[in-house]
Amino acid sequence: MKEKSVLSGLKISVIGAGHMGQAMVRGLVIKSVYPQNITVFDVDAKKLNALKKETHIRLAKSNRQCVSLSDIVILAVKPQILREVIEEIASSLDPNCLVISIAAGMPIARIEQFFKKPVSVIRVMPNMPALVLAGMSAFSLGKHANQRHRKIAEAVLSAFGEMEQVPEKMLDLVTAVSGSGPAYFFLLAEKLIEAAYESGMKVDVAKRLVYQTAFGSGKVMLESREDPEVLIERVASKGGTTEAALKVYQKQGFGKSVHDAVKAAFKRSREISQGK
Ligand SMILES: NC(=O)c1ccc[n+]([C@@H]2O[C@H](COP(=O)([O-])OP(=O)(O)OC[C@H]3O[C@@H](n4cnc5c(N)ncnc54)[C@H](OP(=O)(O)O)[C@@H]3O)[C@@H](O)[C@H]2O)c1
Structure with a gap:
């Protein structure tokens, strides 16, 4: 139900109407916020106009205009231009405004530094299924963010999926698990399709x-909340087809591949967070 949440009457600005920015706006408009309470700016006027046509949000003419009078500012631009955008908006920001950044690998301390004044910041690591309002986000609070801000962030994030609060040092691992995670499942899907094709299927x-x-399978996991091991047992009967397939996975080190891949993503995420 719209506007019956902690977001009631709050003005939300979104900077960057790319994949994630658009997904967030759609989720907010569908689930909880009146479109007239959302203002968006992007350097690409085409994206802005298409989003306005679809969701009836307000458009700003600049980043500065976008954030003025806002209670919540969502920064949905690429990490490389975050500093430039923050320097542009810093002087127009209301002192009580909550800033939510989804920029991958950009630590809260750096975001706070860019503002050159105390600002309440919440850093979020969302993932791509936010596009279909089935995202998984993890978030951490900056040193000026309080419990009210946490509730606001949860209401924003719940518009396009589930969320979990974690200590900021955990966000690199989150990136390696749920941030990159959709691609791991897509890879498995790609290989299954290839295998089926090679064996004669269209x-x-x-x-x-x-x-x-x-x-x-995703629905079963979510609805049953059982451990994967238990669910595997329900598919694989003794001497059956699944067991034959699982033996091959085990023999060829599928588990080790997954562990090593996550470790590589975790390492890369830490390097990016350190500006490498
Ligand atoms: N995509 C994911 O799966 C994912 C997952 C987790 C986190 N994230 C984070 O989410 C953020 C957005 O990612 P995305 O995939 O949505 O990127 P995106 O599609 O490139 O969206 C960014 C948008 O910002 C616009 N922009 C560029 N410069 C701007 C400026 N100065 N002021 C306002 N808008 C400007 C871009 O326009 P142009 O295209 O014309 O430059 C683009 O429309 C990134 O920080 C990323 O790290 C993304």
Whole structure:
């Protein structure tokens, strides 16, 4: 129900109407906020106009105008231009405004420094399924952010998925697990489709089978909350087809590949956070 939440009457600005910015705006408009309470700016006027047509949000003419009179500012631009954007908006920001940054690998301390004044910051690591309002976000509070800000951030993030508060030092690992995670599942889907095709199935049929299987498996995990091991046992009967497949995975080191891949993503995420 719209405007019956902690976001009631709050003015929200979104800077950057790319993939994530648009997903957030759509989620907010569908789930909790009146479009007239959302103002968006992006350097790309085409994206802005298309988003306005679809969601009826307000458009700003500049980043500065976008944030003035806002209670919440969502920074949804690429990390490389975050500093430039913050320097542009800093003087127009209301002192009580909450800043939510989704820039990957940009530590809260650096964001706070860029503002050159005390600002309440919440850093979020969302993931790509936010595009279909099924995202998983982890977030951390900056030193000036309080429990009211936490509730606001939760209300914003719940508009496009689930969320979990974590200590900031955990965000690099979050990036390696749920941030990059959708690509791991997509890779498995790609390989399943290829395997089905090689064994004689049409690609479009294989794709349909694999996508629905991925959706159904995700739904079972979410609804049952059982450990994967228990769910695997329910599919794999002794001497059956699944067991034959699982033996191959085990023999060829599937588990180790996954562990090593996550470690590599974790290492890279820490390097990016350190500006390397
Ligand atoms: N995509 C993901 O799966 C994902 C996951 C987690 C976190 N994130 C984070 O989310 C943020 C946005 O990612 P994205 O994938 O949505 O990127 P994106 O699609 O490139 O969106 C960024 C938007 O900002 C615009 N922009 C560039 N300079 C600007 C400026 N000075 N003022 C206002 N807008 C400006 C860009 O326009 P132009 O294209 O014309 O430059 C673009 O429309 C990034 O910080 C990223 O690290 C993304």
